[in-house]
Amino acid sequence: MTERTPRLSRLRRVVPEGRASRATAEARAARPAEGRGGKPRRRGAQPKVVALGGGMGLSASLAALRRITGDLTAVVTVADDGGSSGRLRDELGVLPPGDLRKALAALCGDDDWGQTWSRVIQHRFQSQGDLHDHAVGNLLIVALWEQLGDHVQALDLVGKLLGAHGRVLPMSAVPLELQALVKGHDPERPEAVDTVRGQATVALTPGEVQSVHLVPHDPPAVPEAVAAVLDADWVVLGPGSWFSSVIPHLLVPDLLDALTDTKARKILPLNLAPQPGETEGFSPQRHLEVLGRHAPKLALDVVLADEAAVPDRDSLTEAAKRLGAAVELAPVARTDGSPRHDPELLAAAYDRIFRMHGRIGPWR
DSSP, rough: OOOTTHHHHHHTTSSOOGGHHHHHHHHHHSSBBBBTTSOOOTTTTSSSSEEEEEEHHHHHHHHHHTTOOOOOEEEEEOOOOOOHHHHHHHHHHHOOOHHHHHHHHHHHHHHHHHHHHHHHHHOOOOOSTTTTTOOOHHHHHHHHHHHHHHHHHHHHHHHHHHHHSSEEEEBBSSSEEEEEEESSSSTTTOOOEEESSHHHHHHEEEEEEEEEESSSOOBBBHHHHHHHHHOOSSEEEEOOOOIIIIGGGGSHHHHHHHHHOSEEEEEEOOOOOTTTTTTTOOOEEEHHHHHHHTTOOOOSSSSOGGGGSSSOHHHHHHEEEEEEEEEEOOOOOOOTSOOBOHHHHHHHHHHHHHHHOOSSSSSO
């Protein structure tokens, strides 16, 4: 147990006996008893899943997970400082809403209602004025934050409007700045290590990212996010931009403590290809090594990878073993050749893993 255990213990007081949190109970109460397709949701017959990440990687994971469980919570990074989110953050001092919006859109159903609202909140204005490139969902989320004065309550209300198949939470209630130590950021000084500031800059930085950290260095976690992790059956970390969307969750002390302390099994779905900039030239096993350096006490159970994206299976297996995990290979990529996950294939892989690893009888 880390030196931050007393602080985690204080947070865990919001979790009643049986690890069923008030936040989780509220999430269940907000969910309809049946989906828009009319099929009743069988409480107790599906896993409680928490997915952590940001951007398009988390969206892909959520689009898959909502197909196999109705008890789903997304915990989203809040370090974005680019585009519409960055402008709203700078002007109003709010959390960046963009990744939260993308997660909500991914949780919309496949019926007309869900797909209409998904398109609406993702719609961006095109103009010559101040509204240019602002996303409708960003403005809606920020408006509700200002109206209600509560990040979680506002996001729950947006989710209810959209008919979202799950809950979306920020990982912290304060805007965060991502900073990275980058070797060779300046091409004229290839051996020098410089500090690069801002998520948007880190995501596209030239050079080799050595490590990342957050400012403030000890940000508070959202209690409902901590409670959800402690109450989960499975925690899914990734896929997504490794340094700017996945690893930041491990830099929030209370959230890392919860990830270490939870009885949930943890699965890490790997990206299908290195990302230009921050992980250029990374092998699948290099992704695991970097994650292990940032959270050396964190153990995993399963590493999920697409077989076509793993040139050296033995090296990946060894890297996964060092994190306590087994490697599961499955076809999860789209068939169009793009490095994107196919929601149906990814859902099938998750479902198989959830059933094979550690399930004894019905969930709960």
